[in-house]
Amino acid sequence: MLYYKFQNYEEFKNMFGIIKHGNGVCSRKNKILLAYVKDKRLLHEAVEKNDYTLLHISSMAELKKTVTRRIIISGHSNNSLRYVLELDGDFFYSRNLETDNLKGLCEDGDTKAIRYINHKNGEKVFKMKAGKLYRSIIQETEFGRTLPEQVVTYLCEEFSADWQVYTHSKLPKNTLHVDKDFEKIYSSDWCKGDFSSCMTDKDYYYFYMDSVNASAAYLTDEEDMVIARCIIYNEVKDQDGNKWRLAERQYASDENDILKRALIDALIKGGYIDGYKKVGAGAGDAREFVDLEENSLSDRKFRIECDLDHDDPLSYQDSFKWYDECNRIADNYGHGDIGLDVTDGSINGEEEEEEEYDDFHDYHCQATRVVYYHGQEYYCDVENLEDFTWVDRLEEYHHDSDVLQCPECKANFLKEDKCDSEITDEDYCCEECREKAEETYKKANWYYSDYDEEYYEYAEDITTYQVWNNILCEYEEKNISVESGNRLLARGELHELNGIFYNRIDEETGLPYTYEMNEMTV
Structure with a gap:
């Protein structure tokens, strides 16, 4: 049963409705959030404590922020969790793990792992993949142990990505630029790797110089090559007349989401924007903007001034794609009658077929990401990943048939990496989990010898x-x-x-x- 209250069915569809993709494929919006608010334990806790805050979460960003705060509070209130892990400005609590003066940063430059001290193992220094360590932190708290597995997996994925953004920001090699050099960010001579952008080398960038108030925002590496880019619309208005500076959809070398997050993080710290297109949003998600606290702005009707004639250059528009030629306004909510989401350079042409191709399901789509099936690499529609599971330690999606869940730590792992136990007759992700599970099983089912220990x-x-x-x-x-x-x-x-x-x-x-x-x- 769903305990979240909606005004009507339209509101439910807007939040959790089914999205239809090409070739008849469908997926549900906010599937993880829906699983969370349907959790019976959540209602029980709310009634018992007379606190219904967690039942009224309405977006994934709010879920992440609220639940993370509860995890921190739950850890702080548990006196047995006496060690502190300071990670990206937040303080988490553990029974045995602690960060030192490096605050989790690895001396060897590993941006995917966290450095920590294990007080249970002679206070030695170790490192662990960020997502795996975060899962252990969650499971140590009373609140964290009540969370559904889908939510825990989501939180670990988000933390892992945020940690890489944080560690990348500590490296001196990346430089932020905010200027009017639109030609550079759309040139394959300056962009490092594949940005999966159909506007590259098309010379349609004049649109941003002549028709709208925009800036080019991009990160360059030590060789001055562009590794992540986006457009900032400098004067966006909502339905209440409020003005915003919004960063559009991000592109990065080889579609690296970590670089996209690093770009947004740099823009926020530099004070260049008031909101941005959610990292990972597709070309068709015109209203997927969030503010600097990751609160959804999907209820905002945004518009920009746009001085565009039929023969003027037009770069494909992800968000402000409905054009009112009479009033010279482009918006993200469908008021205008001319579509700017075309790829042939002007509003005189017709929209071309989508560029990206899902070679696992065999159809065209708006955006894809790499997945693995029986060890083979495929590109899969980002909106149709239901058959795939995120493997945190690999930071990859693998087909469900290739993945198992560790019965001890609940982490996902590949079947080929399993550590099987003849004692429990189950498969584990590592020797540490296998040994821990066997010890627990023996305590419950075997007979202990005091002399032999x-x-x-x-x-x-x-x-x-x-x-x-x-x-x-x-x-x-x-x-x-x-x-x-x-x-x-x-x-x-x-x-x-x-x-x-x-x-x-x-x-x-x-x-x-x-x-x-x-x-x-x-």
Whole structure:
């Protein structure tokens, strides 16, 4: 049952409706958020604590921000989590893990991993993939353990991407530019790698110079090559007359989302924008803008001034693609009657077929990303990833048939990397998880030998013996393996009387210390 309240069905469709793609393929919007608000435990917690905040989350950005804050609070309130991990300005809490003065940054320059101290392992310094470490942080908190797996996976993916943005920002090699050099950001001579942009080398960039108030925003590497770019519209108005500076859809070398996030992060820190197109949004997501706190702006009707005639150069428009020629306005909500989402350079032409191709499902689409099926690389529609699972340690999508979930840490991993256990009869992502799971299983199902400090599978492998306590002056019953008991008995280090084993006896009488006293009592 869904506990979120909607005004009407249209509001529900706007948030969670089905999107139809080419060739009849469909997917649901905000699927992870829907799974979260449908969670029965969420309602139970809300009623029990009379706090319905988590039931009223209306966007993925709000879900990420609100849940992350709750994880931090939950960790802080748990006194057993006494170590602090300072990561990208936030403070998380752990039972054994802690960051040092480098605050998680790896000395070897690894931007995908976090450096930490493990107090359980001799206070040694280790590093771990950001998403995997974040999952362990979540699972250590009482609140985190109540989260649905889809939400945990989403949070780990987001944290991993944010961490790479943060670590990239600490590297001196990338430089931010905000200027009017539109020619540079649309030239293959200056753009490093494949930007998957159909406007490259088309000379349609004059549109941004002549028809609209815009700036070119881009990152360059140490060789002055463009590695990420976007357009900033410097004067955008909403339905209330408020003015915004909005960054359009981002493009990057080989469609690297981390570089896109790094560009946005640099623009925010530089004070150049008030909002931006959500990282990863497709060409058709005209209203997927967020503010600097990642709050959705989809309810805002944005428009820009646009002085465009039929023969003027036109660069393909992702968002402001409805043009009102009479009033010289372009908007992102469908008021204008001339489409600017065309690829042939002017509004005189007709829209061309979509450039990107999903070679896994065999159809054209707006945007794709790399996925793997049985080890083979494919390009898949970003809106049709239902058959694929994110593998955090690889930071890749793999087909569901190739992926397992670790029953211990809940991380996804490839079947070919599994560590199988003959004890639990399950498959694990690593030796550490396998050993931990086997230990838990043995505690619950096997028999422990105090003497051997080991577990034994069968009860007949264990027996008892009496251990003399010098302080209490009495025997205590302990467990010992039959094998060890027989070995000690043969050495004379264990003594048997009436079928009972003793580790020490009275050397003068050859009897247990309390034997005579017991006989007298009888």
